[in-house]
Amino acid sequence: xxxxxxxxxxxxxxxxxxxxxxxxxxxxxxxxxxxxxxxxxxxxxxxxxxxxxxxxxxxxxxxxxxxxxxxxxxxxxxxxxxxxxxxxxxxxxxxxxxxxxxxxxxxxxxxxxxxxxxxxxxxxxxxxxxxxxxxxxxxxxxxxxxxxxxxxxxxxxxxxxxxxxxxxxxxxxxxxxxxxxxxxxxxxxxxxxxxxxxxxxxxxxxxxxxxxxxxxxxxxxxxxxxxxxxxxxxxxxxxxxxxxxxxxxxxxxxxxxxxxxxxxx
Amino acid sequence: xxxxxxxxxxxxxxxxxxxxxxxxxxxxxxxxxxxxxxxxxxxxxxxxxxxxxxxxxxxxxxxxxxxxxxxxxxxxxxxxxxxxxxxxxxxxxxxxxxxxxxxxxxxxxxxxxxxxxxxxxxxxxxxxxxxxxxxxxxxxxxxxxxxxxxxxxxxxxxxxxxxxxxxxxxxxxxxxxxxxxxxxxxxxxxxxxxxxxxxxxxxxxxxxxxxxxxxxxxxx
Numbered sequence: 001x002x003x004x005x006x007x008x009x010x011x012x013x014x015x016x017x018x019x020x021x022x023x024x025x026x027x028x029x030x031x032x033x034x035x036x037x038x039x040x041x042x043x044x045x046x047x048x049x050x051x052x053x054x055x056x057x058x059x060x061x062x063x064x065x066x067x068x069x070x071x072x073x074x075x076x077x078x079x080x081x082x083x084x085x086x087x088x089x090x091x092x093x094x095x096x097x098x099x100x101x102x103x104x105x106x107x108x109x110x111x112x113x114x115x116x117x118x119x120x121x122x123x124x125x126x127x128x129x130x131x132x133x134x135x136x137x138x139x140x141x142x143x144x145x146x147x148x149x150x151x152x153x154x155x156x157x158x159x160x161x162x163x164x165x166x167x168x169x170x171x172x173x174x175x176x177x178x179x180x181x182x183x184x185x186x187x188x189x190x191x192x193x194x195x196x197x198x199x200x201x202x203x204x205x206x207x208x209x210x211x212x213x214x215x216x217x218x219x220x221x222x223x224x225x226x227x228x229x230x231x232x233x234x235x236x237x238x239x240x241x242x243x244x245x246x247x248x249x250x251x252x253x254x255x256x257x258x259x260x261x262x263x264x265x
Numbered sequence: 266x267x268x269x270x271x272x273x274x275x276x277x278x279x280x281x282x283x284x285x286x287x288x289x290x291x292x293x294x295x296x297x298x299x300x301x302x303x304x305x306x307x308x309x310x311x312x313x314x315x316x317x318x319x320x321x322x323x324x325x326x327x328x329x330x331x332x333x334x335x336x337x338x339x340x341x342x343x344x345x346x347x348x349x350x351x352x353x354x355x356x357x358x359x360x361x362x363x364x365x366x367x368x369x370x371x372x373x374x375x376x377x378x379x380x381x382x383x384x385x386x387x388x389x390x391x392x393x394x395x396x397x398x399x400x401x402x403x404x405x406x407x408x409x410x411x412x413x414x415x416x417x418x419x420x421x422x423x424x425x426x427x428x429x430x431x432x433x434x435x436x437x438x439x440x441x442x443x444x445x446x447x448x449x450x451x452x453x454x455x456x457x458x459x460x461x462x463x464x465x466x467x468x469x470x471x472x473x474x475x476x477x478x479x480x481x482x483x484x485x
Contacts, residue, residue, distance in 0.1 A: 053391060055387055055390060055391060081395055081396055082395060084390075085390070085393050085394060085395045085398075086393065087393075088390060088391055088392070088393045089392065089393025090393070091391075092391075093388075093391035095384060095387065095388065095391075097384055099382070099384035099385060099387060099388035100388075101385065101388070101403055101407075102407065103406050103407050103410075112392065112402065113392040113393065113394075116392075116394060116398055116402055117392055117393040117394055117398070161392070162391070162392075165392060165393060
């Protein structure tokens, strides 16, 4: 529908010292679509996700999100801290270990961005935060501190906190990997709801069944390269590459193929 | 057998009170100044600008690895020759003790800041906060809680270190005690009373610190 993709990444390269983590990555994400990054640990998928909002500075290539584009590599000028902050304010990120602010209540966590970064009044931010906490099903936990919440509740607060910045794009970095199995569903269902509302999302996940259900496209990475990409069901049900088949076989054998989205909703 | 006699101390009460006032005043001043210096030193040591880091490292190590008594004497007798500016014993003491304390505070503050999970900085950055906003809103409030017990401990040490200023004839509690001892020829009672005065002031503080530590370990 939109001729220009929302996210466009070209020839992206990243190395930590001698270790090359991303080699020539090209990726586009259409407005309103959901892309899942899958692959074994160490494949570079989390680093790629962190390059999209520049939490990790690439060594080469270009990153464009909406109207903001950055070029990296020799001769390219690195963006300043203010420019980076403004850019990151427009993308929401959800972390594997939640990274909630432990000295603030759930409400305080969600209000923090709008108040400190957007300069909203406390009253306005509070209203927005209450709406978002209701949306993730936590109206009864607004005054609790993170230490009193379960993992699933923490992650839902973290999603509300990211949404409070009214981002164009949401990035999920293994949002359910640190959760007890019985708490995974409540987080996935919130993510599915967001996807159905048309949020542009990039998801790093080990929930293959969820990726199959919710993602429009799946990208399989290994050793810093995109090995295979395509429509979600095609990549997961009928992978063409041997590496993808080998990776996915672990999941099918593990019996994780029950779509958690169905059990959650 | 020595005949103890504490009654005569009463006639020196104003001397002691004066000295105590100087000691407490000195402590408040060097703790406050030391904290300002320490915070600056800690932030410099965490800076991404290398020369600032080296400067802070040099400062902290020089002051941590030389005796505070040597620093006091150096600031009073040597610095004026170097700088050409005459400084009073009080100024020299203030400078030496604040910088000495600051070097320890800097390490405590730096340690408190780096002890906060890097995920917190990432979360702040991901929300679009500048590094300064993240430090002020996210890192420092959490780090401060962890820093308070060691900062209190160091401040207690600073309180005791003020007794060293008596060598520069700054009229603190110990210096006034020396006067009283010479005057009365009863050093045993005088210096015992001085020690008790320090103890009575500091002991409650150590209890507060210990309770603070206990509370902290249960809250995290």
